Amino acid sequence: MNSIEDRLIKIFNTLLNAFGKRHWWPGDSPLEIIVGAVLTQNTSWKNVEKAINNLKRENLLTIDALYCSDLERLSSVIKPSGFFNIKAIRLKNLIKVLYEKYNASIENLKEIETDDLRKVLLGINGIGKETADSILLYALNKPVFVVDAYTKRLIKHHIPPLIADRPISGDSYDIIQRFFMEHLPLDVYIYNEFHALLVYLGQKYCKKSPDCEHCPIKGI
DNA sequence: CACCAGGCAAGTA
DNA sequence: TACTTGCATGGT
Numbered sequence: 001m002n003s004i005e006d007r008l009i010k011i012f013n014t015l016l017n018a019f020g021k022r023h024w025w026p027g028d029s030p031l032e033i034i035v036g037a038v039l040t041q042n043t044s045w046k047n048v049e050k051a052i053n054n055l056k057r058e059n060l061l062t063i064d065a066l067y068c069s070d071l072e073r074l075s076s077v078i079k080p081s082g083f084f085n086i087k088a089i090r091l092k093n094l095i096k097v098l099y100e101k102y103n104a105s106i107e108n109l110k111e112i113e114t115d116d117l118r119k120v121l122l123g124i125n126g127i128g129k130e131t132a133d134s135i136l137l138y139a140l141n142k143p144v145f146v147v148d149a150y151t152k153r154l155i156k157h158h159i160p161p162l163i164a165d166r167p168i169s170g171d172s173y174d175i176i177q178r179f180f181m182e183h184l185p186l187d188v189y190i191y192n193e194f195h196a197l198l199v200y201l202g203q204k205y206c207k208k209s210p211d212c213e214h215c216p217i218k219g220i
Numbered sequence: 221c222a223c224c225a226g227g228c229a230a231g232t233a
Numbered sequence: 234t235a236c237t238t239g240c241a242t243g244g245t
Contacts, residue, residue: 042240043241043242043243044242044243044244046243046244047242047243047244050242050243051242079241079242080242080243081241081242082240082241082242082243083239083240083241083242084240084241084242085240085241086239086240086241087240171234171235
């Protein structure tokens with residue numbers, strides 16, 4: 001009775017019990033979530049919020065406006081989120097696909113089969129696995145498990161060795177994602193809440209001086 | 221002052 | 234396949 005399935009669900013329930021629902025992803029619309037997913041690449045959410053507020057104030061948070069805005073203006077508006085030159089290009093690349101291939105309709109995107117849509121997103125320069133999966137899960141409600149640095153940390157350090165066959169390193173995204181999805185129900189709610197809880201856990205307990213003693217999932 | 225944050229792509233070995 | 238580096242602001 002100590003299967004991986006049991007342990008994962010126990011970790012999930014323990015985190016949910018300790019922290020409560022995280023209500024991810026913060027954002028008023030699917031488009032805001034999509035834009036936020038790009039802006040938050042290697043960037044604190046606090047800075048992303050400033051950039052998103054700027055976009056709202058400038059009436060740039062629509063597919064049409066983003067598509068039409070010139071690159072220099074866009075990069076200056078999103079400046080607080082850092083990497084603004086490259087992120088402006090990445091947003092443009094993404095919006096261009098939405099606008100030209102999907103009729104500027106996020107509803108059209110939802111019609112596409114998840115695996116195909118993931119490939120489309122990954123084909124866009126600037127959209128990697130984590131950003132693509134965040135969009136799929138949090139903006140489009142597709143059952144895809146999002147893996148981030150905190151998730152890797154959990155696998156690597158906190159619960160050794162959940163994945164015994166190979167060392168966790170740089171390019172283990174797919175392995176870790178498959179691990180979670182094979183041992184959890186294919187469920188949007190669980191994937192949504194689990195990832196958000198892991199981020200919260202990481203931010204609270206796994207900083208520079210980790211507080212493993214008071215970590216709620218110690219020993220699970 | 222250094223270091224990091226809800227990554228990614230391009231280059232190198 | 235597995236590292237390394239550039240990208241940049243704002244908070245600790």
